[in-house]
Amino acid sequence: MRTFTILIANGPNLGHIGRRQPEIYGSRSITELTDMIRELLGPERVSRIRLDFFQANGEGQLIDRLEEAMRQGVDGIVLNAGAYTHTSLALADCLAWIGIPCVEVHLSNILARTDEPLRRTSLIGRSCAGVIAGFGLHSYALGVCALWQRFMDTAKPTAKE
Template identity: 40%
Template sequence: MNILVLHGINLNMFGQRDPAQYGRATLAEIDTKLKALGSELGADVTSFQTNHEGEMVERIHQAFRDAVDAVIINAGAWTHYSYGIRDALAILKAPIIEVHMSNIHAREAFRHHSVFAEIAKGQIAGFGAESYLLGLRAAVSAVAAAKA
């Protein structure tokens, strides 16, 4: 099972950026935990981070060509306005799990809306770095259910 984790704009700053909102875990630490949990769950986890919207779209196109089994995405602020990333995600045949470290619904009003929500299997938000691990469990479950 191949699962792609996509980290969007500014997420390379985890551990340094607003620790009250995002915690102290770095992106490298999150990716390490995802790899370890993936191994336990029988999934190969690949992570990708970019601050460039076009690069994110290209990586999603590559995921389509590679026929990944699931995608976990925390697009950061792109979540709220990037129709380009949304349209790229819509090409995928695999389940999409949207994750956020903070509870986007308890923050500024502009963060309450996700342009990905309609095409995502589900959203997990507000559990810090654990949101990613919960997202990985949900992705593995969704893939297993689709194969059953």
């Protein structure tokens, strides 16, 4: 059975998930993610997923890693670009051309961030398969589940086969 590689990529200030502003972003650590995914997908499916974690504060570092993911044949990306979600045309352009299914995720509900209207806008979303926001660390687990479903839907034989 095929194993799927999913890159979990985090942008600036997301190296401190669970410790940084827990009142906004929650208190669960990224180290809990594999267990969350196992609960949602079950151990058999999780055994077919390889998670590759990456975090960078620099925009160029994120773009370099996404381009590397393309060269490596990574199957999917779960991306929390942090503040670059709202400001980076370069990151949006990269996602548009690398051709890897990507789920944009956010710990907080960016649409409910009325205190900062800019945070309700995503420049990268147009290049993503979908967006999941507001569920804390579960946003990542749900992103992995969405990619898994996409992989399974793509693998199903068509009526002609």
